[in-house]
Amino acid sequence: MANSVVIGLTGPTGAGKSTVAGIFAELGCAVIDCDITARQVLVDCKPCVQELCEEFGQDIITESGSVDRALLARRAFSTPEKSHRLNAITHPWILRRVKDEIEQWKEAGKEFIIVDAPLLFESGAEAFCDKTLAVITPMPLRLERIIRRDQIDREMALSRIRAQQEDSYYTQRSDATLRGEEEPGELRRQMAALLERWRR
Structure with missing residues:
Protein backbone atom coordinates (compact mmCIF):
# COMPACT_ATOMS: atom_id res chain seq x y z
CA MET A 1 0.00 0.00 0.00
CA ALA A 2 1.34 3.45 -0.94
CA ASN A 3 2.29 6.08 1.60
CA SER A 4 -0.35 8.33 0.05
CA VAL A 5 -1.13 11.97 0.78
CA VAL A 6 -4.89 12.57 0.96
CA ILE A 7 -5.87 16.16 0.10
CA GLY A 8 -9.33 17.51 0.87
CA LEU A 9 -10.46 19.99 -1.80
CA THR A 10 -13.32 22.31 -0.89
CA GLY A 11 -14.89 25.73 -1.36
CA PRO A 12 -18.26 27.30 -2.14
CA THR A 13 -20.35 26.45 -5.20
CA GLY A 14 -19.14 28.12 -8.41
CA ALA A 15 -15.64 28.76 -7.03
CA GLY A 16 -13.92 26.50 -9.57
CA LYS A 17 -13.34 23.25 -7.66
CA SER A 18 -14.12 21.16 -10.75
CA THR A 19 -11.46 22.98 -12.78
CA VAL A 20 -8.93 22.47 -9.97
CA ALA A 21 -9.90 18.78 -9.62
CA GLY A 22 -9.43 18.35 -13.39
CA ILE A 23 -5.94 19.85 -13.23
CA PHE A 24 -5.08 17.57 -10.28
CA ALA A 25 -6.16 14.59 -12.42
CA GLU A 26 -3.90 15.84 -15.27
CA LEU A 27 -1.05 16.05 -12.74
CA GLY A 28 -1.51 12.33 -12.01
CA CYS A 29 -3.57 12.49 -8.82
CA ALA A 30 -6.50 10.19 -8.07
CA VAL A 31 -9.67 12.29 -7.70
CA ILE A 32 -12.71 11.25 -5.66
CA ASP A 33 -15.68 13.42 -6.64
CA CYS A 34 -18.02 13.44 -3.64
CA ASP A 35 -20.86 14.86 -5.78
CA ILE A 36 -20.72 11.71 -7.93
CA THR A 37 -20.59 9.56 -4.77
CA LYS A 46 -32.36 2.31 -0.12
CA PRO A 47 -32.18 3.24 3.61
CA CYS A 48 -30.91 6.72 2.71
CA VAL A 49 -33.61 7.27 0.06
CA GLN A 50 -36.31 6.09 2.46
CA GLU A 51 -35.20 8.60 5.08
CA LEU A 52 -35.15 11.39 2.46
CA CYS A 53 -38.72 10.50 1.47
CA GLU A 54 -39.85 10.74 5.09
CA GLU A 55 -38.22 14.17 5.42
CA PHE A 56 -38.91 15.76 2.01
CA GLY A 57 -41.99 13.91 0.73
CA GLN A 58 -42.69 10.63 -1.07
CA ASP A 59 -43.15 12.59 -4.33
CA ILE A 60 -39.37 13.09 -4.63
CA ILE A 61 -39.43 9.59 -6.14
CA THR A 62 -40.32 9.65 -9.86
CA GLU A 63 -42.54 7.10 -11.65
CA SER A 64 -39.39 5.30 -12.81
CA GLY A 65 -38.35 4.87 -9.16
CA SER A 66 -35.41 7.30 -9.17
CA VAL A 67 -34.96 10.37 -6.96
CA ASP A 68 -36.03 13.66 -8.58
CA ARG A 69 -32.82 15.49 -7.68
CA ALA A 70 -34.09 18.89 -8.88
CA LEU A 71 -37.20 18.66 -6.67
CA LEU A 72 -35.14 17.41 -3.73
CA ALA A 73 -32.68 20.31 -4.20
CA ARG A 74 -35.49 22.89 -4.35
CA ARG A 75 -36.91 21.64 -1.05
CA ALA A 76 -33.55 21.08 0.63
CA PHE A 77 -32.16 24.50 -0.28
CA SER A 78 -35.35 26.35 0.70
CA THR A 79 -34.08 26.97 4.26
CA PRO A 80 -30.79 26.43 6.13
CA GLU A 81 -32.64 23.98 8.41
CA LYS A 82 -33.75 21.86 5.44
CA SER A 83 -30.21 21.91 4.01
CA HIS A 84 -28.94 20.72 7.37
CA ARG A 85 -31.44 17.84 7.38
CA LEU A 86 -30.42 16.77 3.87
CA ASN A 87 -26.78 16.69 4.95
CA ALA A 88 -27.52 14.88 8.23
CA ILE A 89 -29.31 12.12 6.28
CA THR A 90 -26.89 11.72 3.35
CA HIS A 91 -23.43 12.41 4.81
CA PRO A 92 -22.94 9.19 6.84
CA TRP A 93 -23.66 7.08 3.72
CA ILE A 94 -21.45 9.24 1.48
CA LEU A 95 -18.56 9.21 3.99
CA ARG A 96 -18.61 5.42 4.19
CA ARG A 97 -18.13 5.17 0.43
CA PHE A 112 -1.84 11.82 -4.09
CA ILE A 113 -5.56 11.26 -3.54
CA ILE A 114 -7.86 14.28 -3.90
CA VAL A 115 -11.18 14.24 -2.04
CA ASP A 116 -13.27 16.84 -3.91
CA ALA A 117 -15.95 17.67 -1.32
CA PRO A 118 -18.01 20.90 -1.25
CA LEU A 119 -18.94 20.08 2.37
CA LEU A 120 -15.55 18.76 3.44
CA PHE A 121 -15.64 20.31 6.92
CA GLU A 122 -19.40 20.15 7.51
CA SER A 123 -19.49 16.43 6.72
CA GLY A 124 -16.41 15.52 8.75
CA ALA A 125 -14.59 14.23 5.64
CA GLU A 126 -11.51 16.31 6.55
CA ALA A 127 -10.79 13.59 9.15
CA PHE A 128 -9.69 11.36 6.22
CA CYS A 129 -7.30 14.03 4.87
CA ASP A 130 -3.65 14.86 5.51
CA LYS A 131 -3.97 18.33 3.95
CA THR A 132 -6.89 20.62 3.03
CA LEU A 133 -7.17 23.09 0.15
CA ALA A 134 -9.84 25.76 -0.38
CA VAL A 135 -10.82 27.32 -3.71
CA ILE A 136 -12.47 30.74 -3.50
CA THR A 137 -13.67 33.17 -6.19
CA PRO A 138 -15.41 36.60 -6.09
CA MET A 139 -19.19 36.30 -5.69
CA PRO A 140 -20.25 37.97 -9.01
CA LEU A 141 -18.19 35.44 -10.99
CA ARG A 142 -19.52 32.55 -8.91
CA LEU A 143 -23.10 33.70 -9.56
CA GLU A 144 -22.47 33.90 -13.31
CA ARG A 145 -20.89 30.41 -13.34
CA ILE A 146 -23.72 28.78 -11.35
CA ILE A 147 -26.42 30.27 -13.61
CA ARG A 148 -24.58 29.04 -16.72
CA ARG A 149 -23.58 25.64 -15.30
CA ASP A 150 -26.90 24.64 -13.75
CA GLN A 151 -29.14 26.57 -16.18
CA ILE A 152 -31.09 28.15 -13.33
CA ASP A 153 -32.27 31.71 -12.75
CA ARG A 154 -30.44 34.32 -10.70
CA GLU A 155 -32.70 33.92 -7.65
CA MET A 156 -32.20 30.14 -7.48
CA ALA A 157 -28.44 30.61 -7.89
CA LEU A 158 -28.40 33.19 -5.08
CA SER A 159 -30.33 30.83 -2.80
CA ARG A 160 -27.64 28.18 -3.33
CA ILE A 161 -24.91 30.69 -2.52
CA ARG A 162 -26.76 31.87 0.62
CA ALA A 163 -27.13 28.26 1.81
CA GLN A 164 -23.32 27.99 1.98
CA GLN A 165 -20.59 29.39 4.19
CA GLU A 166 -18.60 32.60 3.73
CA ASP A 167 -15.16 32.38 2.08
CA SER A 168 -13.46 32.85 5.47
CA TYR A 169 -15.05 29.63 6.72
CA TYR A 170 -13.04 27.69 4.11
CA THR A 171 -9.81 29.69 4.18
CA GLN A 172 -9.45 29.66 7.98
CA ARG A 173 -9.82 25.87 8.11
CA SER A 174 -7.60 24.99 5.14
CA ASP A 175 -3.86 24.47 4.85
CA ALA A 176 -3.76 26.41 1.56
CA THR A 177 -6.04 28.51 -0.66
CA LEU A 178 -6.32 28.89 -4.43
CA ARG A 179 -8.10 31.68 -6.32
CA GLY A 180 -10.59 30.17 -8.78
CA GLU A 181 -10.46 33.19 -11.12
CA GLU A 182 -6.78 32.57 -11.99
CA GLU A 183 -5.83 31.52 -15.51
CA PRO A 184 -5.62 27.69 -15.83
CA GLY A 185 -1.87 27.88 -16.55
CA GLU A 186 -1.20 29.87 -13.38
CA LEU A 187 -3.48 27.60 -11.35
CA ARG A 188 -1.60 24.56 -12.64
CA ARG A 189 1.75 26.12 -11.67
CA GLN A 190 0.52 26.85 -8.13
CA MET A 191 -0.97 23.37 -7.76
CA ALA A 192 2.20 21.60 -8.96
CA ALA A 193 4.15 23.65 -6.39
CA LEU A 194 1.69 22.60 -3.66
CA LEU A 195 2.06 18.92 -4.52
CA GLU A 196 5.84 19.28 -4.41
CA ARG A 197 5.57 20.88 -0.98
CA TRP A 198 3.18 18.22 0.33
CA ARG A 199 5.04 15.25 -1.15
CA ARG A 200 5.95 12.78 1.62
Missing part, protein backbone atom coordinates in the same frame (compact mmCIF):
# COMPACT_ATOMS: atom_id res chain seq x y z
CA ALA A 38 -23.62 11.46 -3.42
CA ARG A 39 -25.54 10.83 -6.67
CA GLN A 40 -24.72 7.11 -6.45
CA VAL A 41 -26.07 7.03 -2.89
CA LEU A 42 -29.37 8.49 -4.19
CA VAL A 43 -29.51 5.68 -6.78
CA ASP A 44 -28.64 2.57 -4.81
CA CYS A 45 -28.79 3.25 -1.05
CA VAL A 98 -15.48 7.91 0.29
CA LYS A 99 -13.45 6.09 2.94
CA ASP A 100 -13.65 2.88 0.87
CA GLU A 101 -12.54 4.76 -2.28
CA ILE A 102 -9.55 6.27 -0.46
CA GLU A 103 -8.46 2.79 0.68
CA GLN A 104 -8.81 1.44 -2.88
CA TRP A 105 -6.59 4.22 -4.27
CA LYS A 106 -4.01 3.67 -1.51
CA GLU A 107 -3.89 -0.02 -2.37
CA ALA A 108 -3.47 0.93 -6.05
CA GLY A 109 -0.35 2.89 -5.06
CA LYS A 110 -1.49 6.47 -5.77
CA GLU A 111 0.82 9.08 -4.28
Whole structure:
Protein backbone atom coordinates (compact mmCIF):
# COMPACT_ATOMS: atom_id res chain seq x y z
CA MET A 1 0.00 0.00 0.00
CA ALA A 2 1.34 3.45 -0.94
CA ASN A 3 2.29 6.08 1.60
CA SER A 4 -0.35 8.33 0.05
CA VAL A 5 -1.13 11.97 0.78
CA VAL A 6 -4.89 12.57 0.96
CA ILE A 7 -5.87 16.16 0.10
CA GLY A 8 -9.33 17.51 0.87
CA LEU A 9 -10.46 19.99 -1.80
CA THR A 10 -13.32 22.31 -0.89
CA GLY A 11 -14.89 25.73 -1.36
CA PRO A 12 -18.26 27.30 -2.14
CA THR A 13 -20.35 26.45 -5.20
CA GLY A 14 -19.14 28.12 -8.41
CA ALA A 15 -15.64 28.76 -7.03
CA GLY A 16 -13.92 26.50 -9.57
CA LYS A 17 -13.34 23.25 -7.66
CA SER A 18 -14.12 21.16 -10.75
CA THR A 19 -11.46 22.98 -12.78
CA VAL A 20 -8.93 22.47 -9.97
CA ALA A 21 -9.90 18.78 -9.62
CA GLY A 22 -9.43 18.35 -13.39
CA ILE A 23 -5.94 19.85 -13.23
CA PHE A 24 -5.08 17.57 -10.28
CA ALA A 25 -6.16 14.59 -12.42
CA GLU A 26 -3.90 15.84 -15.27
CA LEU A 27 -1.05 16.05 -12.74
CA GLY A 28 -1.51 12.33 -12.01
CA CYS A 29 -3.57 12.49 -8.82
CA ALA A 30 -6.50 10.19 -8.07
CA VAL A 31 -9.67 12.29 -7.70
CA ILE A 32 -12.71 11.25 -5.66
CA ASP A 33 -15.68 13.42 -6.64
CA CYS A 34 -18.02 13.44 -3.64
CA ASP A 35 -20.86 14.86 -5.78
CA ILE A 36 -20.72 11.71 -7.93
CA THR A 37 -20.59 9.56 -4.77
CA ALA A 38 -23.62 11.46 -3.42
CA ARG A 39 -25.54 10.83 -6.67
CA GLN A 40 -24.72 7.11 -6.45
CA VAL A 41 -26.07 7.03 -2.89
CA LEU A 42 -29.37 8.49 -4.19
CA VAL A 43 -29.51 5.68 -6.78
CA ASP A 44 -28.64 2.57 -4.81
CA CYS A 45 -28.79 3.25 -1.05
CA LYS A 46 -32.36 2.31 -0.12
CA PRO A 47 -32.18 3.24 3.61
CA CYS A 48 -30.91 6.72 2.71
CA VAL A 49 -33.61 7.27 0.06
CA GLN A 50 -36.31 6.09 2.46
CA GLU A 51 -35.20 8.60 5.08
CA LEU A 52 -35.15 11.39 2.46
CA CYS A 53 -38.72 10.50 1.47
CA GLU A 54 -39.85 10.74 5.09
CA GLU A 55 -38.22 14.17 5.42
CA PHE A 56 -38.91 15.76 2.01
CA GLY A 57 -41.99 13.91 0.73
CA GLN A 58 -42.69 10.63 -1.07
CA ASP A 59 -43.15 12.59 -4.33
CA ILE A 60 -39.37 13.09 -4.63
CA ILE A 61 -39.43 9.59 -6.14
CA THR A 62 -40.32 9.65 -9.86
CA GLU A 63 -42.54 7.10 -11.65
CA SER A 64 -39.39 5.30 -12.81
CA GLY A 65 -38.35 4.87 -9.16
CA SER A 66 -35.41 7.30 -9.17
CA VAL A 67 -34.96 10.37 -6.96
CA ASP A 68 -36.03 13.66 -8.58
CA ARG A 69 -32.82 15.49 -7.68
CA ALA A 70 -34.09 18.89 -8.88
CA LEU A 71 -37.20 18.66 -6.67
CA LEU A 72 -35.14 17.41 -3.73
CA ALA A 73 -32.68 20.31 -4.20
CA ARG A 74 -35.49 22.89 -4.35
CA ARG A 75 -36.91 21.64 -1.05
CA ALA A 76 -33.55 21.08 0.63
CA PHE A 77 -32.16 24.50 -0.28
CA SER A 78 -35.35 26.35 0.70
CA THR A 79 -34.08 26.97 4.26
CA PRO A 80 -30.79 26.43 6.13
CA GLU A 81 -32.64 23.98 8.41
CA LYS A 82 -33.75 21.86 5.44
CA SER A 83 -30.21 21.91 4.01
CA HIS A 84 -28.94 20.72 7.37
CA ARG A 85 -31.44 17.84 7.38
CA LEU A 86 -30.42 16.77 3.87
CA ASN A 87 -26.78 16.69 4.95
CA ALA A 88 -27.52 14.88 8.23
CA ILE A 89 -29.31 12.12 6.28
CA THR A 90 -26.89 11.72 3.35
CA HIS A 91 -23.43 12.41 4.81
CA PRO A 92 -22.94 9.19 6.84
CA TRP A 93 -23.66 7.08 3.72
CA ILE A 94 -21.45 9.24 1.48
CA LEU A 95 -18.56 9.21 3.99
CA ARG A 96 -18.61 5.42 4.19
CA ARG A 97 -18.13 5.17 0.43
CA VAL A 98 -15.48 7.91 0.29
CA LYS A 99 -13.45 6.09 2.94
CA ASP A 100 -13.65 2.88 0.87
CA GLU A 101 -12.54 4.76 -2.28
CA ILE A 102 -9.55 6.27 -0.46
CA GLU A 103 -8.46 2.79 0.68
CA GLN A 104 -8.81 1.44 -2.88
CA TRP A 105 -6.59 4.22 -4.27
CA LYS A 106 -4.01 3.67 -1.51
CA GLU A 107 -3.89 -0.02 -2.37
CA ALA A 108 -3.47 0.93 -6.05
CA GLY A 109 -0.35 2.89 -5.06
CA LYS A 110 -1.49 6.47 -5.77
CA GLU A 111 0.82 9.08 -4.28
CA PHE A 112 -1.84 11.82 -4.09
CA ILE A 113 -5.56 11.26 -3.54
CA ILE A 114 -7.86 14.28 -3.90
CA VAL A 115 -11.18 14.24 -2.04
CA ASP A 116 -13.27 16.84 -3.91
CA ALA A 117 -15.95 17.67 -1.32
CA PRO A 118 -18.01 20.90 -1.25
CA LEU A 119 -18.94 20.08 2.37
CA LEU A 120 -15.55 18.76 3.44
CA PHE A 121 -15.64 20.31 6.92
CA GLU A 122 -19.40 20.15 7.51
CA SER A 123 -19.49 16.43 6.72
CA GLY A 124 -16.41 15.52 8.75
CA ALA A 125 -14.59 14.23 5.64
CA GLU A 126 -11.51 16.31 6.55
CA ALA A 127 -10.79 13.59 9.15
CA PHE A 128 -9.69 11.36 6.22
CA CYS A 129 -7.30 14.03 4.87
CA ASP A 130 -3.65 14.86 5.51
CA LYS A 131 -3.97 18.33 3.95
CA THR A 132 -6.89 20.62 3.03
CA LEU A 133 -7.17 23.09 0.15
CA ALA A 134 -9.84 25.76 -0.38
CA VAL A 135 -10.82 27.32 -3.71
CA ILE A 136 -12.47 30.74 -3.50
CA THR A 137 -13.67 33.17 -6.19
CA PRO A 138 -15.41 36.60 -6.09
CA MET A 139 -19.19 36.30 -5.69
CA PRO A 140 -20.25 37.97 -9.01
CA LEU A 141 -18.19 35.44 -10.99
CA ARG A 142 -19.52 32.55 -8.91
CA LEU A 143 -23.10 33.70 -9.56
CA GLU A 144 -22.47 33.90 -13.31
CA ARG A 145 -20.89 30.41 -13.34
CA ILE A 146 -23.72 28.78 -11.35
CA ILE A 147 -26.42 30.27 -13.61
CA ARG A 148 -24.58 29.04 -16.72
CA ARG A 149 -23.58 25.64 -15.30
CA ASP A 150 -26.90 24.64 -13.75
CA GLN A 151 -29.14 26.57 -16.18
CA ILE A 152 -31.09 28.15 -13.33
CA ASP A 153 -32.27 31.71 -12.75
CA ARG A 154 -30.44 34.32 -10.70
CA GLU A 155 -32.70 33.92 -7.65
CA MET A 156 -32.20 30.14 -7.48
CA ALA A 157 -28.44 30.61 -7.89
CA LEU A 158 -28.40 33.19 -5.08
CA SER A 159 -30.33 30.83 -2.80
CA ARG A 160 -27.64 28.18 -3.33
CA ILE A 161 -24.91 30.69 -2.52
CA ARG A 162 -26.76 31.87 0.62
CA ALA A 163 -27.13 28.26 1.81
CA GLN A 164 -23.32 27.99 1.98
CA GLN A 165 -20.59 29.39 4.19
CA GLU A 166 -18.60 32.60 3.73
CA ASP A 167 -15.16 32.38 2.08
CA SER A 168 -13.46 32.85 5.47
CA TYR A 169 -15.05 29.63 6.72
CA TYR A 170 -13.04 27.69 4.11
CA THR A 171 -9.81 29.69 4.18
CA GLN A 172 -9.45 29.66 7.98
CA ARG A 173 -9.82 25.87 8.11
CA SER A 174 -7.60 24.99 5.14
CA ASP A 175 -3.86 24.47 4.85
CA ALA A 176 -3.76 26.41 1.56
CA THR A 177 -6.04 28.51 -0.66
CA LEU A 178 -6.32 28.89 -4.43
CA ARG A 179 -8.10 31.68 -6.32
CA GLY A 180 -10.59 30.17 -8.78
CA GLU A 181 -10.46 33.19 -11.12
CA GLU A 182 -6.78 32.57 -11.99
CA GLU A 183 -5.83 31.52 -15.51
CA PRO A 184 -5.62 27.69 -15.83
CA GLY A 185 -1.87 27.88 -16.55
CA GLU A 186 -1.20 29.87 -13.38
CA LEU A 187 -3.48 27.60 -11.35
CA ARG A 188 -1.60 24.56 -12.64
CA ARG A 189 1.75 26.12 -11.67
CA GLN A 190 0.52 26.85 -8.13
CA MET A 191 -0.97 23.37 -7.76
CA ALA A 192 2.20 21.60 -8.96
CA ALA A 193 4.15 23.65 -6.39
CA LEU A 194 1.69 22.60 -3.66
CA LEU A 195 2.06 18.92 -4.52
CA GLU A 196 5.84 19.28 -4.41
CA ARG A 197 5.57 20.88 -0.98
CA TRP A 198 3.18 18.22 0.33
CA ARG A 199 5.04 15.25 -1.15
CA ARG A 200 5.95 12.78 1.62
